[in-house]
Amino acid sequence: MMEPVLTVENLSVRIAGLHILQGVSFPVAPTGVTVLLGRNGVGKTTTLRAIVGLTPRNGEVRGTIRMGAQSLLARPTYRLVRNGLGYVPEDRCVFAGLTVAENLRLAERRGAEAAYDRVFALFPELERRARQRAGSLSGGQQQMLAIGRVLLNENRLLLIDEPTKGLAPKVVTEVTEVLERVAESMPVLLVEQNLAVVRRLAKDAVVLAAGQVAWAGDAQELLLETALTKSLLGVGTGEPHRGPEQAAATGKDAN
Numbered sequence: 001m002m003e004p005v006l007t008v009e010n011l012s013v014r015i016a017g018l019h020i021l022q023g024v025s026f027p028v029a030p031t032g033v034t035v036l037l038g039r040n041g042v043g044k045t046t047t048l049r050a051i052v053g054l055t056p057r058n059g060e061v062r063g064t065i066r067m068g069a070q071s072l073l074a075r076p077t078y079r080l081v082r083n084g085l086g087y088v089p090e091d092r093c094v095f096a097g098l099t100v101a102e103n104l105r106l107a108e109r110r111g112a113e114a115a116y117d118r119v120f121a122l123f124p125e126l127e128r129r130a131r132q133r134a135g136s137l138s139g140g141q142q143q144m145l146a147i148g149r150v151l152l153n154e155n156r157l158l159l160i161d162e163p164t165k166g167l168a169p170k171v172v173t174e175v176t177e178v179l180e181r182v183a184e185s186m187p188v189l190l191v192e193q194n195l196a197v198v199r200r201l202a203k204d205a206v207v208l209a210a211g212q213v214a215w216a217g218d219a220q221e222l223l224l225e226t227a228l229t230k231s232l233l234g235v236g237t238g239e240p241h242r243g244p245e246q247a248a249a250t251g252k253d254a255n
C-alpha cells in the first residue's frame with residue numbers, strides 16, 4: 001500500500017467525563033475518499049475535530065496523529081490549515097451577513113495565490129452569486145461555499161463532515177458530483193451517513209463502534225455485505241431502488 005497521507009494511532013478523546021474515542025487507529029489513503037462511518041453519536045465528528053486540533057478545551061486528546069513524519073497533535077489549528085489540512089465542518093460555518101465574495105476573500109491565505117479559477121470552475125454558481133449575502137443562499141449553495149472556500153488554497157488532505165446532511169435529493173446529487181471531482185486530485189476523509197453517497201464516492205471505509213474501529217477495509221465490499229452494514233450502522237445499504245422507509249433510515253436522525 002502507498003504511504004498514507006494521514007495516520008491516526010491509538011487516538012483517545014475524553015470530553016466532559018465521557019471517553020468518546022478509546023484507542024482509534026486507521027490510515028487515510030493518499031488518493032480517493034476514505035469514509036468514516038458509525039452510528040449517531042459514536043464519535044465521527046469528534047475524530048475529525050481531534051485531527052484538526054478543535055477538541056473543546058475541557059477535552060483531552062491522546063495518541064498519535066501524523067501527516068507523513070509530522071505530528072499534528074498539539075499544534076494549533078491555524079498552522080495545520082496553513083500546512084494543507086482543509087476542514088469543512090458539519091455546520092458549514094459560512095458568515096451569513098457577508099457576501100459570497102467576502103466569505104471567499106476571508107479564506108485566502110496570506111502569501112499564497114488563491115485559486116479562484118479552480119473554485120469557480122467547480123462552482124459556477126458562486127461566481128454568479130458573488131454579491132449575494134451567504135445567509136440568503138440555500139443549504140446546498142452554502143455547502144458549495146463552504147467547500148469552495150477550502151479549495152481556494154492548496155491542500156494535502158480535506159476533512160469533510162456530513163456535506164449532504166439536510167439537503168434535498170437533487171442537491172445531494174450535485175454535492176456528491178462535486179466531491180467526486182474534488183477527490184480526483186486530493187485525498188478526502190469524509191463523514192457521511194447517506195450510503196448512496198458513500199457508494200458513489202468511497203474507496204476505503206472505517207467504521208467506529210463503541211469508541212473503537214469495528215471494521216476497516218474496502219468501502220464497496222462493506223456495502224455489499226448487507227447484514228454486516230446493518231449490524232455496524234443499524235441501517236440498510238440504501239439500494240438504488242429503496243423505498244422511502246429505507247431512505248429515511250439512512251438519514252442522520254434515524255436513531
Ligand SMILES: Nc1ncnc2c1ncn2[C@@H]1O[C@H](COP(=O)(O)OP(=O)(O)OP(=O)(O)O)[C@@H](O)[C@H]1O
Binds near residue numbers: 016043046047
Ligand atoms: N463538547 C462536548 N461536550 C460533551 N459531549 C460531547 C461534546 N462533543 C461531543 N460529545 C459527545 O460525544 C459523542 C460523540 O459525538 P460526535 O459528534 O463525535 O458523534 P458523531 O459520530 O459525529 O455523531 P453524529 O453522527 O450524531 O454527528 C456524543 O455522545 C456527544 O454527545
